[in-house]
Amino acid sequence: MEKFKKHQLTKSQCLYVFILTTFFVVSANVSLSKIVTIEYTESDSYSLEVASIDVGDTVKWIPKNEGHNVEFFAGPKMNNLPPKSEIDKLHSIVFHDAGVYLYGCTPHADMGMIGLIIVGGDFHNLEKISNFRMSRVASSVLRRLIKNAKRN
Secondary structure (H helix, E strand, O other), X not given: OHHXXXXXXXXXXXXXXXXXXXXXXXXXXXXXXXEEEEEEOOOOOEOOOEEEEOOOOEEEEEOOOOOOOOEEEEOOOHHHOOOOOOOOOOEEEEOXXXXXXXXXXXXXXXXXXXXXXXXXXXXXXXXHHHOOOOOHHHHHHHHHHHHHHHHO
Protein backbone atom coordinates (compact mmCIF):
# COMPACT_ATOMS: atom_id res chain seq x y z
CA MET A 1 0.00 0.00 0.00
CA GLU A 2 2.89 2.33 0.69
CA LYS A 3 3.82 2.30 -3.05
CA PHE A 4 0.39 3.53 -4.08
CA LYS A 5 0.28 6.44 -1.66
CA LYS A 6 3.25 8.01 -3.41
CA HIS A 7 1.28 8.28 -6.64
CA GLN A 8 -2.06 9.51 -5.35
CA LEU A 9 -3.32 12.68 -7.00
CA THR A 10 -4.31 15.75 -5.06
CA LYS A 11 -7.80 17.20 -5.50
CA SER A 12 -6.47 19.95 -7.76
CA GLN A 13 -4.61 17.40 -9.89
CA CYS A 14 -7.77 15.30 -10.20
CA LEU A 15 -9.71 18.40 -11.25
CA TYR A 16 -7.04 19.24 -13.83
CA VAL A 17 -7.16 15.69 -15.27
CA PHE A 18 -10.98 15.84 -15.37
CA ILE A 19 -11.00 19.21 -17.19
CA LEU A 20 -8.35 18.08 -19.67
CA THR A 21 -10.17 14.82 -20.39
CA THR A 22 -13.48 16.64 -20.84
CA PHE A 23 -11.86 19.10 -23.24
CA PHE A 24 -10.46 16.30 -25.42
CA VAL A 25 -13.73 14.36 -25.45
CA VAL A 26 -15.75 17.45 -26.41
CA SER A 27 -13.18 18.52 -29.01
CA ALA A 28 -13.28 15.10 -30.63
CA ASN A 29 -17.07 15.27 -30.97
CA VAL A 30 -17.20 18.77 -32.43
CA SER A 31 -16.92 18.71 -36.20
CA LEU A 32 -14.99 21.44 -37.89
CA SER A 33 -17.50 23.39 -39.91
CA LYS A 34 -16.44 25.57 -42.79
CA ILE A 35 -17.52 28.93 -44.13
CA VAL A 36 -18.18 29.27 -47.86
CA THR A 37 -18.12 32.81 -49.23
CA ILE A 38 -20.26 33.88 -52.20
CA GLU A 39 -20.08 37.37 -53.68
CA TYR A 40 -22.65 39.35 -55.62
CA THR A 41 -20.89 40.05 -58.94
CA GLU A 42 -20.99 42.90 -61.44
CA SER A 43 -22.59 40.60 -64.01
CA ASP A 44 -25.74 40.10 -61.88
CA SER A 45 -24.75 36.62 -60.76
CA TYR A 46 -23.28 34.93 -57.73
CA SER A 47 -19.55 34.16 -57.70
CA LEU A 48 -20.34 30.54 -56.79
CA GLU A 49 -23.58 29.38 -58.38
CA VAL A 50 -23.55 25.85 -56.94
CA ALA A 51 -22.10 25.39 -53.47
CA SER A 52 -21.70 21.91 -51.97
CA ILE A 53 -21.39 22.00 -48.20
CA ASP A 54 -21.78 19.74 -45.18
CA VAL A 55 -24.52 19.97 -42.57
CA GLY A 56 -23.44 22.62 -40.06
CA ASP A 57 -21.45 24.66 -42.57
CA THR A 58 -22.06 28.36 -43.10
CA VAL A 59 -22.61 30.23 -46.34
CA LYS A 60 -21.79 33.92 -46.27
CA TRP A 61 -22.93 36.22 -49.09
CA ILE A 62 -20.80 39.33 -49.48
CA PRO A 63 -22.07 42.44 -51.30
CA LYS A 64 -19.20 43.23 -53.69
CA ASN A 65 -21.66 44.85 -56.10
CA GLU A 66 -24.70 47.01 -55.35
CA GLY A 67 -28.38 46.17 -55.77
CA HIS A 68 -28.39 42.49 -54.72
CA ASN A 69 -29.60 40.27 -51.89
CA VAL A 70 -30.46 36.65 -51.05
CA GLU A 71 -33.96 35.16 -50.96
CA PHE A 72 -34.67 31.43 -50.65
CA PHE A 73 -37.34 30.09 -53.00
CA ALA A 74 -37.27 26.36 -52.20
CA GLY A 75 -35.53 23.99 -49.83
CA PRO A 76 -36.08 21.09 -47.44
CA LYS A 77 -37.33 23.11 -44.46
CA MET A 78 -38.22 26.60 -45.59
CA ASN A 79 -39.53 27.63 -42.16
CA ASN A 80 -35.98 27.16 -40.75
CA LEU A 81 -34.56 29.79 -43.10
CA PRO A 82 -34.43 33.48 -42.31
CA PRO A 83 -36.43 35.91 -44.44
CA LYS A 84 -34.76 37.47 -47.45
CA SER A 85 -31.74 39.59 -46.75
CA GLU A 86 -31.63 43.31 -47.15
CA ILE A 87 -30.25 44.75 -50.38
CA ASP A 88 -26.47 45.37 -50.25
CA LYS A 89 -26.06 43.72 -46.84
CA LEU A 90 -23.84 40.84 -45.77
CA HIS A 91 -25.95 37.71 -45.22
CA SER A 92 -24.92 34.52 -43.45
CA ILE A 93 -26.72 31.23 -42.80
CA VAL A 94 -25.71 28.01 -41.03
CA PHE A 95 -27.35 25.05 -42.79
CA HIS A 96 -28.69 22.42 -40.39
CA ASP A 97 -30.87 20.41 -42.79
CA ALA A 98 -29.56 18.28 -45.67
CA GLY A 99 -30.97 18.78 -49.16
CA VAL A 100 -30.97 21.18 -52.11
CA TYR A 101 -31.73 24.87 -51.60
CA LEU A 102 -32.69 27.26 -54.41
CA TYR A 103 -32.09 30.94 -53.81
CA GLY A 104 -31.81 34.11 -55.83
CA CYS A 105 -31.56 37.86 -55.82
CA THR A 106 -35.05 39.26 -55.32
CA PRO A 107 -34.74 42.01 -57.99
CA HIS A 108 -32.73 39.88 -60.47
CA ALA A 109 -33.86 36.25 -60.10
CA ASP A 110 -36.06 36.45 -63.20
CA MET A 111 -32.94 37.47 -65.14
CA GLY A 112 -31.14 34.34 -63.91
CA MET A 113 -29.37 35.54 -60.75
CA ILE A 114 -30.00 32.32 -58.85
CA GLY A 115 -27.92 29.71 -57.08
CA LEU A 116 -28.06 26.29 -55.46
CA ILE A 117 -26.74 25.09 -52.12
CA ILE A 118 -26.31 21.30 -51.85
CA VAL A 119 -26.13 20.33 -48.18
CA GLY A 120 -24.73 16.97 -47.17
CA GLY A 121 -24.67 15.65 -50.74
CA ASP A 122 -28.41 15.02 -50.34
CA PHE A 123 -30.56 15.40 -53.49
CA HIS A 124 -33.82 14.05 -52.00
CA ASN A 125 -35.78 17.19 -52.93
CA LEU A 126 -34.18 17.85 -56.32
CA GLU A 127 -37.38 17.11 -58.23
CA LYS A 128 -39.24 19.76 -56.22
CA ILE A 129 -36.43 22.23 -56.94
CA SER A 130 -36.38 21.42 -60.67
CA ASN A 131 -40.17 21.93 -60.87
CA PHE A 132 -40.10 25.32 -59.15
CA ARG A 133 -41.83 27.87 -61.43
CA MET A 134 -39.52 30.63 -62.60
CA SER A 135 -39.13 32.91 -65.60
CA ARG A 136 -37.89 31.37 -68.85
CA VAL A 137 -34.38 32.76 -68.32
CA ALA A 138 -34.20 31.65 -64.66
CA SER A 139 -35.54 28.19 -65.57
CA SER A 140 -32.80 27.82 -68.17
CA VAL A 141 -30.14 28.84 -65.63
CA LEU A 142 -31.65 26.45 -63.09
CA ARG A 143 -31.41 23.51 -65.51
CA ARG A 144 -27.72 24.32 -66.05
CA LEU A 145 -27.08 24.59 -62.30
CA ILE A 146 -28.79 21.25 -61.65
CA LYS A 147 -26.61 19.58 -64.32
CA ASN A 148 -23.51 21.05 -62.69
CA ALA A 149 -24.64 19.95 -59.23
CA LYS A 150 -25.20 16.37 -60.40
CA ARG A 151 -21.71 16.24 -61.97
CA ASN A 152 -20.01 17.32 -58.77
